[in-house]
Amino acid sequence: MEESKIEMDRVPLVEFFIQSAERLQVSPIVKYSAFSFLADRFVPSLPTFIQADGTSSSSWLLRPVTQSTLQLFALISLWISTKIHNSRPLSIACFKSLADTSIKEQHFTTRNFLEAEVLFMQVLNFEIGTANIAFFFLEDLWVQFRGVAKVGELISIEVCMDIMDLLYEKEDMSVHFRSPKSLAASILVTSYVITVPKQKWEFPVLAWVNFVTSCKEADITRLVTKILKHVLRPS
Structure with missing residues (x-):
């Protein structure tokens, strides 16, 4: 996905993220840490990551990056954030259930969630510090x-x-x-x-x-x- 396409999808992606955070009833620190992961770092870095990775080895989640895939990554950002800030993080089943009801164009399995989490971390270079948000x-x-x-x-x-x-x-x-x-x-x-x-x-x-x-x-x-x-x- 070209950078301009990702930017065009920014508003519906942010709206989806906010609605998901509300439905999950996460704390503000979880929400805004995840927001920082997604909007400040993941989305801006994604075009460069895709270009460097090459289409031949990329995950199917990136060929191409659809709005549904971006919504999946939004849930992944929240999932990672709960692991950082919550003593009892929300389960993958909780996020999959939300995806089943809120992502209409694509069905994602538990395995897809795990694959997306790895990709998300790769795009962030496995750097998930939250002190500077x-x-x-x-x-x-x-x-x-x-x-x-x-x-x-x-x-x-x-x-x-x-x-x-x-x-x-x-x-x-x-x-x-x-x-x-x-x-x-x-x-x-x-x-x-x-x-x-x-x-x-x-x-x-x-x-x-x-x-x-x-x-x-x-x-x-x-x-x-x-x-x-x-x-x-x-x-």
């Missing part, structure tokens, strides 16, 4: 902010996560996930702007996130402006 920084900033500012009580982590989900759908925002700390700071500031009434804008939120994260205020302001365009006019 935007949600880690966002959650930490949110907790700190609620501790230093009274208006922090007005900002919910759910609003922050809704913004993050929306940004994952936007192709032109995907590059910013490569700078997770500045993205997290910008999402928090965006949540402040859209949630806190203007008459209560007394806390110097930009100066504070600059102090805590060392991200430049000008860079955060530019990114917040861009995020607000998507949040206020998501279509």
Whole structure:
């Protein structure tokens, strides 16, 4: 599958991922670790992996990569994430059952799941660290902010996560996930702007996130402006 094709399928893939995470009732850290595996690393790396691997030796799952296959890999990302973060990971049977009801164009067997997991890990070069994802920084900033500012009580982590989900759908925002700390700071500031009434804008939120994260205020302001365009006019 060419890179442009994968990009074209980004919105339905992200929507499928979000719906699957909700149906499985995974924790936020499982969801956003898996999101990072899938959207930040797997999908961008897949065209290069396919080209380097060659069609003669590729798995049938990659000849070609269909929307159903991408949905399978979305479930694989969640499965791997539960293995990392849950003391009792969700079983393969749980994911296969979800696939049977939600992936309409293709039926995947348990063996297919195991094969897809190996391919997924190969594309990621077997690197599944989760310390450098935007949600880690966002959650930490949110907790700190609620501790230093009274208006922090007005900002919910759910609003922050809704913004993050929306940004994952936007192709032109995907590059910013490569700078997770500045993205997290910008999402928090965006949540402040859209949630806190203007008459209560007394806390110097930009100066504070600059102090805590060392991200430049000008860079955060530019990114917040861009995020607000998507949040206020998501279509």
